[in-house]
Amino acid sequence: MEYVIRPFRPADTDAVVALWESCGLVRPWNDPRRDIARKLTVQPELFLVATDREAVVAAGMAGFDGHRGWVNYLAVRPELQGGGLGRAMMTEFERLLTAMGCPKLNLQVRAGNEQVMAFYESLGYAPDHAVSLGKRLIPDDGGPARDASVDDTVAANDR
Numbered sequence: 001m002e003y004v005i006r007p008f009r010p011a012d013t014d015a016v017v018a019l020w021e022s023c024g025l026v027r028p029w030n031d032p033r034r035d036i037a038r039k040l041t042v043q044p045e046l047f048l049v050a051t052d053r054e055a056v057v058a059a060g061m062a063g064f065d066g067h068r069g070w071v072n073y074l075a076v077r078p079e080l081q082g083g084g085l086g087r088a089m090m091t092e093f094e095r096l097l098t099a100m101g102c103p104k105l106n107l108q109v110r111a112g113n114e115q116v117m118a119f120y121e122s123l124g125y126a127p128d129h130a131v132s133l134g135k136r137l138i139p140d141d142g143g144p145a146r147d148a149s150v151d152d153t154v155a156a157n158d159r
């Protein structure tokens, strides 16, 4: 496979949403099309896809908040997983973030997706001694914005 990693283009939208769905990354409370629209307004150059003869085979969003870098929605087409694409995407995110002066990259792994830990550990990522908290500010699913609560930790992390 000869793939190219490049910034996302709006014409990639359907393919990227289908990829995220096929990888189980879409949740009812995260509208992927709204997430894409938002990302195109903030550091769109850090929203990458890998293509093989124009077909989207991997995608992921990164960002730098001035203190930490973040990666979300990293996905490789299921039949191509294990072939090095995920590593290549993360290497490119690290290159871009380092060039921006970002000193550390953080990411979250959803509860229930622990099998992905071996992937990140092989790239040098390790658990931080921190608890991840979240608070939804703009609900995408029509429901009210929800605060994180102790027994809602998993959902809050997801949202």
Ligand SMILES: CC(C)(COP(=O)(O)OP(=O)(O)OC[C@H]1O[C@@H](n2cnc3c(N)ncnc32)[C@H](O)[C@@H]1OP(=O)(O)O)[C@@H](O)C(=O)NCCC(=O)NCCS
Binding pocket: 023, 024, 025, 073, 074, 075, 076, 077, 080, 081, 082, 083, 084, 085, 086, 087, 088, 108, 109, 110, 113, 115, 116, 118, 119, 120, 122, 123
């Ligand atoms: C996670 C994901 C992006 C990894 O991409 P990938 O292309 O399959 O990973 P790579 O082939 O680049 O693997 C890189 C390294 O991680 C290791 N690795 C990957 N998946 C692994 C697994 N399940 N168990 C153990 N090691 C694993 C590989 O052995 C490889 O190590 P090596 O280079 O030393 O041989 C991909 O599996 C995916 O899309 N998963 C579904 C969506 C998802 O969970 N995304 C992450 C959200 S936090």
